[in-house]
Amino acid sequence: MLSRELIKEALKKALATGADYGEIFxxxxxxxxxxxxxxxTEKIGDSVxxxxxxxxxxxxxxxxxxxxxxxxxxxxxxAAxxxxALSGTAQITDIVLRERLFGDIHPIKIVPVSxxxxxxIDFMREMSLGAKEYSSEISQVRGSYAEVDHKILIATSDGLLAQDRQIRSRVxxxxxxxxxxxxxxxxxxxGARRGLELFELLDPRALGEKAAAQAVTMLHAGYIKAGNMPVAIENGFGGVIFHEACGHSLEASCVALGQSQFAGKLGTQIANPKVTAIDDGTIPNAWGSINIDDEGTPAQRNVLIEKGILKTYMIDKLNGRRMGMASTGNSRRQSYQFEPTSRMTNTYIAAGEDRDEDIIASIEYGLYAKSMGGGSVNPVTGQFNFAVNEGYIIRNGKICEPVRGASLIGKGSEILMDIDMVGRNVDRAQGMCGASSGSIPTDVGQPLIRVSSITVGGR
Amino acid sequence: MTYQEFKETVVSITEEMQIADYELYYTEGDSTSVEIYQEEVKGYSVEEDLGVCFRCIIDGRAGYASTENLTAEEARSLVVRALDNAASIESEEETFLHEKGDTYAVCPQDTSPSPTGGELIESALALQKKMYQADPRVSDGTQAMMLYGRQKYALCNSKGLDLEDVISLARCYGMPLVSEGGEMYDGFESKKGRLQDFDLDAIAGKAVEDAVSTIGADSVPSGKYTVVFSNKAMATLLQTYASVFSAEQAQKGMSLLAGKEGERIAAPSVTIVDDPRYEGSYVMRTFDGEGVAAYAKNVVEDGVLVTLLHNLKTAAKAGVKSTGNASKSSYDAVVGISPFTFYIKAGQCPVASGETCRGLEDMLALAGEGVYITELSGLHAGANPITGDFSLSSKGFLISEGRKGAPVKNFTVSGNFFTLLLEIE
Structure with a gap:
């Protein structure tokens, strides 16, 4: 992308007024x-x-x-x-670039652009048919496909020169x-960090049917009555609550400035001993995976919480300076137009020892949140609010009728303590996470979990 | 190469390839921003961006391709990609390019010089200081931000249109953190306009008040309440549901307002306006994403839906004229529909004639008992434009005996946007 000579010249120019570190992305x-x-097919966007x-x-x-x-x-x-913006004399005048090759742990079989x-379009048509033919109550079906072929180069005044090519596909x-x-x-x-071999792993009709089934189920559901109750949250996208209500508060961008509910809590118990949570950028071909982060640090598997004890934060180089801690390979940016900062990759609650049927059976009256929607959280206070896209009442240990309009309302630090049963089957789901450094692909995940008591909003 | 050279290259390629109908949409901008933490500059950023989108119409079908790489080689690739994409479109509705003939508004240009980086830093530092001074409980984690940017939008097409809008704007954000009794509370206030017009004392005061007012806030018991929405809270709700006014959504069966033109969809006191040159928004646009002249219009008048928002394609399908609401969320986006400055027009004073209108106070007095909501959050997830249902985390104040009472927060407001419009008093 850029010649070594140009990189060195630009770095020197950027460092000319006294900076102690420089980086080109x-x-x-x-x-x-x-x-x-x-x-x-209605619209096609195609950009460089x-x-x-x-x-x-x-x-x-x-x-x-x-x-x-x-x-x-x-x-x-x-660079100039x-x-x-600084006014001093150069501290670093000699830069020796040493290229590092990290290899690619996320092989791509079919490059989408080719x-x-x-x-x-054929795949999308099958998805739509799967949904449309599911029920006469389906009035409209939208499909989408997205591919990204993202080539990056990072060079720093420490001498690092690294490149990566990140290919992702999603329907x-x-x-x-x-x-x-x-x-x-x-x-x-x-979606996945894969090429079009993703299609071989998916059944387009089944995807359409899944979307349609959810819409039809909710069309015939009544509204839930609000109240405090135990909730069983299903695996996969259920992990969005951990991502939003806890994950963001464990990012150095929040912790370094003292804006996090978990600042200063390393080594202390912040969650129920049943909870172990991991951010892992190295899962092969996972949607949120990377080889190197956007500062050139290799991706890592970071255990954030181990049996309830806070072990580490997710750290980038700049906030790491403020905190006196090393990067954990979590620095990410949407594009060159955004400044990178600490972000999540694939973040999930690890498998526990409870059986799914025991979790449901343990609830006399509560909510089974089969499919979560998005939500919002205030990282300062940890207060969150999430929509339940598909929910069912649990009565006497059995899943009963579907309910609409449910939302889960709570506080990150409290829900972590109240997760008192953790299932065995972890599943992950894909999302786009938005924050100051832009919109980036991340996986959320967890097994089926039970929260002993939470406020369920309804009507 | 420059954009002008790139444009000429693309035009000559279209001639060579005999493409009769095409459009080039170009944006370029630059911005400077500064971020303060404690009493120091934490971050300073200078950005320059540009991008061009080529759109061709082949047999009524639109093909798009865009790039930031202005080279001769890329110009050819751009045209080839767009042609290929046009061939893949299956939708039967025709897309058009806009012809010459509209009268375009002339916007007064802001001739004051751009603020320097030093001026932005100075004013951000001052805002930070004023937030610390506003209340002894304001603590570290408090941040002030100041931004200045200039953005140019240019559109030309094979029908002879050649348009350009330039916008320059400063923005300022106060984000205080207040700590009390081991708990943290955050506040937020922002303003946009000209740097020299910012009243930093007022911004700092409001931002800190926003944080402090929630100290000790409790939730409210579940129930049905009379609700007064602050203008800010209602604006965020309207923004979230703006897509229900899109003719595109309506024609695709994704808006419950489909076919409701001429019908009552809101209380008689409600008039909703879309204005591309709303005074005070500082974003003055003269043309939309397809080059149609942008103009102010009542979308809802006295509770009756006057029109949906149209672009050329939806207007042709509905047999009406475009309302000039074609939009591109960025230069590389496909054409959609959205409003410019979309707002509910100020209504009549709620008190009997002859008395002085006190706005909010009167409204709270009329409400008697209920909840005054000042902020709604989680709108991207808790509000569904297709169903109209919303369930949103909120904060505000109780209304008791017709006055603003104790602060309340972290409670959920649930309802339906379409029902709400009809129930506005």
Whole structure:
């Protein structure tokens, strides 16, 4: 992407005013999105992103710049603009770049960009048919397909020169069921750090049916009555609560500034002893996996919480300086236009020892949250609110009728203590996580868990 | 190469390949931002961006491709990719390019010089200081941010349109953290406009008040309440549900407002306006994402749905004129539909004529008992535009005996947007 000479020259220029660390991030990304409505291709987006992001540190202070070009003159001008923000004399004058090869632990069999549109569209058509033919109550089906081919280069004043190519593919189907002027929705959206071999792992009809079944079920459901009750949260996307209510508070960007409910709690018990939580960027071909992070640090498997004890945070280089801790390979950015910061990769609650049937049987009256929706959390206070897309009442240890309108309301530090049963089957699900460094792919996950008591919002 | 050179290259390729209908949409911008932590500059950033999207129409079907890489080689690839994508479109509705002939508004240009990096730093540091001074409980973790950016939007097409809008804008954010009794409370206040117009004392005061007012806040027991929404809270709700006014959503069976033009969809006191040049928004646009002249319109008038928002494609299907609401969320996005500045028009004073109107106080007095909601969060997840259902984490105050009472937070407001519009008093 950039020649070694240009990288060295740009780094020198950026460091000319006294910074003690410099970094160049260059990117060339091709992406495509295809959207269909009622099984017909409606819109195709097809873009090339290319540019450079330059950062310099002086102590805890960071100056950054970016430009939408990889041309020599633009890269050097960007370096000069960044240097202009400091006023000192150069501390680092000699940079020896040593290229490191990390290899790729996420093999790609079929590079999506090399495959014609029609192959992708055929798959989407099958998804739509699967949903449409599930029930006469399905009034509309939307499909989408997305591929990203993201090439990055990172060079630093420490001499690191590293590159990676991250290929991801994802499909999504969303169904609307209608009856008497009322709508309900259901969806399925699997993805992976894979090429089009992803299609070989998925049954498009079954995905469509899954989305449709959820919409139809909820169309015939009544509203849940609000109250405090035990809740069993299903595996897969159920992990979104841990991601939002605890994961974000364990990111160094929040901890280093004292804005986290978990700041200063290393080595202390913050969760029920049944809870072990892991952020693992090294799971082969997983949606949130990376070979190296966006500062060039190799991905790691980080045990965040072990049997309830807080073991580590997720740390990037800049916040690591403030905290006096090393990077954990969690620095990520959407693109060269965003400054990287500590983010999650694949974050999940590890398998426990309880059997699923025992968890359900243990609840006299409560909610079974089969499919979670998104939610929001305030990382300062840890307060969260999540929608339950598909929920059922549990009565006398048995899953009964479906209910709509349920939401789970609580506080991160409290729900962690209240997870008192943890199942054995971990499943992960894919999401796009948005924060200050942009929108990045992350996996959430967990086995079936029981929360002893939580506020369930309803009507 | 420059954009002008790139544009000429693309045009000559379209001639060579005999592509009659095409459009180039280009944006470029630069911005500077500064972030303060404790009493120091924590981050300083200078960004420059540009991107171009090529759209061709082949047999009524639109093919898109975009790039940030302005080279001759890329120009050719751009056209080839767009052609290939157009051939894959199956939707039967025709897409059009906009012809010349609209009258476009002329926006007054902000001629004041851009603030320097030093001025942004100075004013961000001042805001930070004022937040610390506003209350002794304001603590570390408090952050102030100041941004200045300029953005250019340009659109030209094979029908001879050649348009350009330039926007420059400063933004300022106060994000205080207050600690009391081992608990932390956060606040937020932002303003946009011209740097020299920012009243830092007022911004700091409001931001800290936002945090402090929730200290000791409790939840409210579940039940049905009379609710007064603050203008900020209602604006976030309207923004979340803006897509239900899109003709595209309606035509695809994804909006419950489909076919409701001319019908009452809200209380008679409700008028909803979309204005591309709303005074005070500082974002002044003269054309939409397809080059149609942008204009102000009542979308809902006295409770009656006047029109949905259209682009050229949905308008042709419905047999009406485009409302100039074609949108591109970024240069590389496909054309969709969205409002510009979308707001509920101020209504009549709730008190009898002859008395002085006191706005919120009067409204709380009329409500008697209930909840005054000042903030809604989790709208991306807890609000479904297709069903209208929402279940949102909220904060605000109790209303008791017609006055603002104790603060309340972390309770859920559930309802349905379409029902809510009808029940506004």
């Amino acid at each position: 260059a990117e060339h990304t091709r992406s495509k999105t295809i959207n269909s409505i009622s099984g017909k 992103i290319s540019g450079v992001g330059i950062r310099i540190f002086k102590g805890n202070r960071c100056v950054s710049g970016s430009a939408s070009s990889l041309e020599r003159s633009s890269v050097l001008a960007c 603009r960044v240097a202009d 495959v014609e549109n029609s192959y992708k 999504s189907v969303s169904a609307i069921a209608s009856r008497e002027g009322e709508n309900q929705t259901g969806s399925a959206s699997p």
